[in-house]
Amino acid sequence: MITVAVDAMGGDNAPSEIVAGAVAAVGKRQDIKVLLVGKEDVVKKELAKHTYRAEQIELVPASEVIETEEPPVNAIRRKKDSSIVVGMNLVKQKKADAFVSAGSSGAILVGGQVIVGRIKGVERPPLAPLIPTEKGVSLLIDCGANVDARPSHLVQFARMGSIYMEHVLGMKQPRVAIVNIGAEEEKGNALVKETFPLLKACTDIHFIGSIEAREIPHGGADVIVSEAFVGNVILKLYEGVGATLIHMIKESMLQSGLPAKIGALLVKPALKKSLKSFDATEYGGAPLLGLNGLVVKTHGSSKATEVCNSIIQCVTFKEQGINEKIKESLGRQEAQTKNQPEA
Amino acid sequence: MITVAVDAMGGDNAPSEIVAGAVAAVGKRQDIKVLLVGKEDVVKKELAKHTYRAEQIELVPASEVIETEEPPVNAIRRKKDSSIVVGMNLVKQKKADAFVSAGSSGAILVGGQVIVGRIKGVERPPLAPLIPTEKGVSLLIDCGANVDARPSHLVQFARMGSIYMEHVLGMKQPRVAIVNIGAEEEKGNALVKETFPLLKACTDIHFIGSIEAREIPHGGADVIVSEAFVGNVILKLYEGVGATLIHMIKESMLQSGLPAKIGALLVKPALKKSLKSFDATEYGGAPLLGLNGLVVKTHGSSKATEVCNSIIQCVTFKEQGINEKIKESLGRQEAQTKNQPEA
Numbered sequence: 210m211i212t213v214a215v216d217a218m219g220g221d222n223a224p225s226e227i228v229a230g231a232v233a234a235v236g237k238r239q240d241i242k243v244l245l246v247g248k249e250d251v252v253k254k255e256l257a258k259h260t261y262r263a264e265q266i267e268l269v270p271a272s273e274v275i276e277t278e279e280p281p282v283n284a285i286r287r288k289k290d291s292s293i294v295v296g297m298n299l300v301k302q303k304k305a306d307a308f309v310s311a312g313s314s315g316a317i318l319v320g321g322q323v324i325v326g327r328i329k330g331v332e333r334p335p336l337a338p339l340i341p342t343e344k345g346v347s348l349l350i351d352c353g354a355n356v357d358a359r360p361s362h363l364v365q366f367a368r369m370g371s372i373y374m375e376h377v378l379g380m381k382q383p384r385v386a387i388v389n390i391g392a393e394e395e396k397g398n399a400l401v402k403e404t405f406p407l408l409k410a411c412t413d414i415h416f417i418g419s420i421e422a423r424e425i426p427h428g429g430a431d432v433i434v435s436e437a438f439v440g441n442v443i444l445k446l447y448e449g450v451g452a453t454l455i456h457m458i459k460e461s462m463l464q465s466g467l468p469a470k471i472g473a474l475l476v477k478p479a480l481k482k483s484l485k486s487f488d489a490t491e492y493g494g495a496p497l498l499g500l501n502g503l504v505v506k507t508h509g510s511s512k513a514t515e516v517c518n519s520i521i522q523c524v525t526f527k528e529q530g531i532n533e534k535i536k537e538s539l540g541r542q543e544a545q546t547k548n549q550p551e552a
Numbered sequence: 553m554i555t556v557a558v559d560a561m562g563g564d565n566a567p568s569e570i571v572a573g574a575v576a577a578v579g580k581r582q583d584i585k586v587l588l589v590g591k592e593d594v595v596k597k598e599l600a601k602h603t604y605r606a607e608q609i610e611l612v613p614a615s616e617v618i619e620t621e622e623p624p625v626n627a628i629r630r631k632k633d634s635s636i637v638v639g640m641n642l643v644k645q646k647k648a649d650a651f652v653s654a655g656s657s658g659a660i661l662v663g664g665q666v667i668v669g670r671i672k673g674v675e676r677p678p679l680a681p682l683i684p685t686e687k688g689v690s691l692l693i694d695c696g697a698n699v700d701a702r703p704s705h706l707v708q709f710a711r712m713g714s715i716y717m718e719h720v721l722g723m724k725q726p727r728v729a730i731v732n733i734g735a736e737e738e739k740g741n742a743l744v745k746e747t748f749p750l751l752k753a754c755t756d757i758h759f760i761g762s763i764e765a766r767e768i769p770h771g772g773a774d775v776i777v778s779e780a781f782v783g784n785v786i787l788k789l790y791e792g793v794g795a796t797l798i799h800m801i802k803e804s805m806l807q808s809g810l811p812a813k814i815g816a817l818l819v820k821p822a823l824k825k826s827l828k829s830f831d832a833t834e835y836g837g838a839p840l841l842g843l844n845g846l847v848v849k850t851h852g853s854s855k856a857t858e859v860c861n862s863i864i865q866c867v868t869f870k871e872q873g874i875n876e877k878i879k880e881s882l883g884r885q886e887a888q889t890k891n892q893p894e895a
Contacts (some may be wrong), residue, residue, distance in 0.1 A: 301847055343796050347620035356733070358739035381622070389783040398781045422788035426796035432853055438741045441733040445765035446786060450793040453686050453769035454830055459803075460821050461826035469822045475815025476805050483804035 210240055213523045214305040217247030218274045218292040219312025226365045228255040230516025235265035241524060244305055246267045246296040271295040271526035282313030285323060286338045295322040300502035306504035306538035311511045321497045321504040328532060330539040331499035335366045336506060338449055338495035341487045344428030348374050351437045351450050358436035360404040368538050371414045371497045376529040382415045386430035388439055389419035400436060413538060455484050494519035499535060553583055556866045557639040557648035560590030560833035561617045562655025563852050566645060571598040573859025577606045578608035586868060587612045587640040587648055614638040624658030637660040640667040650846035650866035661697045669693040671875060675841035678709045679849060681838035683790055684830045687771030691717050694736035694780045695815045697786045701779035703747040707810060711881045712841045713775040714757045717870040725758045731782055732762035743779060756881060769878035798827050
């Protein structure tokens with residue numbers, strides 16, 4: 210039995226879509242228990258609209274809500290009875306294996322570190338969303354809020370990302386690359402140049418070198434390593450360019466003559482399908498890796514399907530023992546570092 | 553009369569499209585003289601295919617070509633008779649006002665600094681391509697090869713970019729923004745946090761604050777300031793996401809049933825038009841600003857139209873006295889800095 214705490218109050222479509230997502234998840238699998246965290250009366254009212262196995266969903270009251278615009282550090286400190294703080298405490302106290310929220314990214318990132326806490330040896334927990342590519346999906350690690358990373362952080366990101374892609378997504382030997390402005394080893398800023406040889410020396414990842422941003426949408430690598438500032442730019446530009454192009458395509462078809470208008474109707478289903486597969490917000494469940502437990506940030510605009518998927522994702526994470534694998538990997542790393550000066 | 557040296561040997565479509573572009577430019581304006589730099593026999597043969605006013609095009613022989621994959625610093629040093637080195641020397645010796653090349657980006661960036669040289673006071677010359685947005689175009693400054701910038705560099709980029717957009721593109725009070733991972737002033741990495749107050753204090757630019765990457769394609773700012781690593785990632789991801797989406801849309805239409813296939817034919821013209829307007833490679837003429845003269849890097853895949861546009865762009869640059877305006881602006885900046893400690 211895996212227990213997932215879910216923030217019933219977070220995101221644009223809370224609480225209705227969140228509750229519906231939780232109901233869908235327990236409908237799919239009998240080995241999940243969902244702890245819905247939120248305002249008691251509100252969540253109760255939503256739950257009353259659904260039928261589900263009562264033993265699989267439990268309501269955990271939390272009287273406060275952290276808003277997106279609140280400064281995260283303050284919010285986490287002050288709103289002790291908010292759905293995010295209460296949910297994360299459930300993970301900390303081992304009453305839940307994971308916490309899923311579509312709420313304030315900042316609060317989730319801060320809470321993950323401050324409340325749930327890092328696995329011993331993890332220097333910085335990265336936020337790692339999946340982004341769509343021509344070939345499927347890639348893991349973009351890190352898109353968190355901790356900027357100005359050090360080379361050792363990026364090496365840990367590469368290791369953790371590799372474990373995630375191999376064991377949660379079932380990808381054999383995921384190709385790991387570092388974001389750079391050229392393919393050659395001597396290119397890059399100081400951080401990339403320092404990190405490159407360290408990644409090359411890692412024996413437990415399949416490092417393929419640098420990746421230029423142009424190659425990311427083509428699926429040039431499975432684990433895309435970058436410090437959080439650049440990662441954030443990539444993630445948000447993905448969304449922005451996609452949304453703008455789709456908008457422009459629609460406009461141009463509608464503003465053209467009758468033949469194009471008829472054509473637009475005929476291509477609509479095919480178009481919708483391919484555009485949807487390239488919508489970064491569709492792959493909403495971004496894990497915050499390296500914590501004592503699992504925290505998953507789903508996109509603010511998540512609907513029931515994405516919430517349900519994020520909950521199920523937690524099951525795979527737990528079943529595959531990702532955190533144990535991360536601990537092992539970091540243990541090996543430490544042993545290697547210790548052996549080096551003695552050699 | 554404005555004299556533009558053009559690298560006849562650079563880019564994927566050299567020499568035919570380059571020569572055709574030069575012929576088109578002199579056909580459009582009688583006040584331009586083009587110096588076509590390249591292998592004598594090759595360029596002569598191409599020129600023979602066209603008719604043009606002979607006094608407007610002159611061939612300047614250069615026996616060598618710098619290839620894209622050559623390490624730029626070495627190439628500039630060794631290939632003294634390459635089209636890039638010869639063309640840049642024409643600018644240095646004031647025999648040409650500008651140099652246009654679709655060749656090796658690295659060699660153009662190095663040559664611009666080493667051969668043409670910086671305007672006194674310019675700390676670092678930025679490469680500033682125009683990128684398409686929903687509303688038109690924005691200037692992305694810097695996408696060059698010099699990474700790990702300092703705050704003072706970014707402030708100069710903002711000033712130079714603002715002058716360029718106002719006087720070359722005729723935009724009143726261009727909105728200047730710095731690329732950041734959130735809209736709030738306290739967000740960002742060390743570089744952005746240090747640069748933000750400096751930009752805020754600039755009285756000669758219209759600084760609107762931070763811009764998230766998501767807002768760039770929507771046209772959220774006219775001058776988008778960033779250090780070169782992030783600028784490069786933005787530029788290349790723009791190309792990559794656009795190309796991938798277009799590819800996927802085409803595929804999905806063709807793989808669908810007959811109605812979609814018919815529809816695809818009907819929407820094709822409208823689709824083509826809107827996709828073309830969003831193709832970053834279409835706006836190929838990126839100026840390398842802050843040099844004693846003008847160097848314009850056009851996209852490697854440039855055809856005659858883009859080459860012609862880049863040449864005409866040099867005329868506006870010269871006519872509007874952009875370099876004089878940059879000198880004035882930096883002079884004011886220096887005066888301000890000097891006054892501060894005395895105050």
